Amino acid sequence: MNKSRSKIRKNHRSNSKKEERLAEKLSELAVDSDESNAGEDGSAADSDTSTSANEKPKNQFDVGKPAQxxxxxxxxxxxxxxxxxxxxxxxxxxxxxxRLxxxxxxxxxxxxxxxxxxxxxxNIIESSGIAVVDCSWARLSxxxxxxxxxPNPRLLPFLVAANPINYGKPCKLSCVEAIAATMYITGFKEEATWYLNKFSWGHSFLTLNQELLDSYAGCKxxxxxxxxxxxxLEKAEAEHSNRNRNVDFPTSESSSDEDE
Known part of the structure; x- marks a missing residue:
């Protein structure tokens, strides 16, 4: 976890202060991601799982259900x-x-x-599906x-990335994270889980964003x-400020007392 936090802090230098503080707060609530088990493309590494003779073999690919x-x-x-x-x-x-x-x-x-x-x-997704524009934010022009x-262009609300390239960065989602977030918010939670579980780090996206995703899904x-x-965002900033105020740093007077 300390390694992940250090990586998040390093990657956030170019982001706004509010986004940096929120990402640090979320990283404290997150579990360790499975980046060490991912392949070069961030995909799930192949591994054998032991099961009993009467138990049906199960792996992450069995979770959820494919989109219809x-x-x-x-x-x-x-x-x-x-x-x-x-x-x-x-x-x-x-x-x-x-095609373009x-x-x-x-x-x-x-x-x-x-x-x-x-x-x-x-209803739009159920009848006509989801698509994503896979482009770089640095090359939008x-x-x-x-x-x-x-006829239905959409933006995603604030979420934190869990992919190995942008782990902990606000709004820097990969294609599968963007697709899964859309599915989750619009009521296709099993489909979202199914897509994320094609990647060893996929579960971390839900862990990092569970509170937000559930709140978004409950909106009208x-x-x-x-x-x-x-x-x-306001709550996260306030919690960060309160935590800093509650830190009790020793003063020069207390140091002198201890020396005496």
Whole structure:
């Protein structure tokens, strides 16, 4: 856990102070991730599990259930193909690739979305599916969003990444984390778990964000989602400030007393 906290603090130097404080708070509540068991692409490492003779073998791939709606992505080739969670899902037939210029009728997670994902989007996903724009935040200016159209563009609310590349960073979610978060918030929790469990670190995403995800899933619309996000950030900042005020540092006078 100390190693994970140190890594989070190091990676947050370029983030805002509020996001850094919240990420540090969440890291204290998190369990150790399984990054040490992940392959180069962050995928689950193969391992044998011992079971009794009468017990059916079970592993992480048995948890949850596959989606009964389309799951797709536009891949802009901005990231390392060996570490991209979206490409791993596509290789295994769990996510379809969309062409530039191809319109997607379902919900699309994109940086140019105007509304936040909410439980109101469940019917859209159920009938037409989810897609994600896999691009780098550092290259948004060169991303052809006009060639990736959907009637339902959406943004995700505040969440913390658990993938090995951006562990502990606010809002730096991988493709599978973004897809799973959308599923969870809109009522497809088993499907979200099924996708996350294709990665050895997937369970850590739910651990880090359980409180937020459950709160978001209990909202009625985007407005309530944003209110929950705002209150959570304020609460985290207040708790961080109170914890710092309660630290009892020794004074120079007490040091002198001890010496005497």
């Amino acid at each position: 709606f389309p799951v797709s992505m536009w891949d802009l080739n901005h990231c390392d193909p060996k570490k991209c969670s979206g490409r791993k899902l596509a290789r295994h037939g769990l996510m379809a690739n969309l 210029g191809q319109k997607f009728p379902g919900l699309v997670l994109t940086p140019v979305g105007t509304n936040c994902v909410s439980p109101l989007d469940k 060169e991303t052809p969003f006009n060639k990736m159209k959907s 619309n985007s407005k309530e989602i944003l209110e929950v996000q705002h209150k959570y």
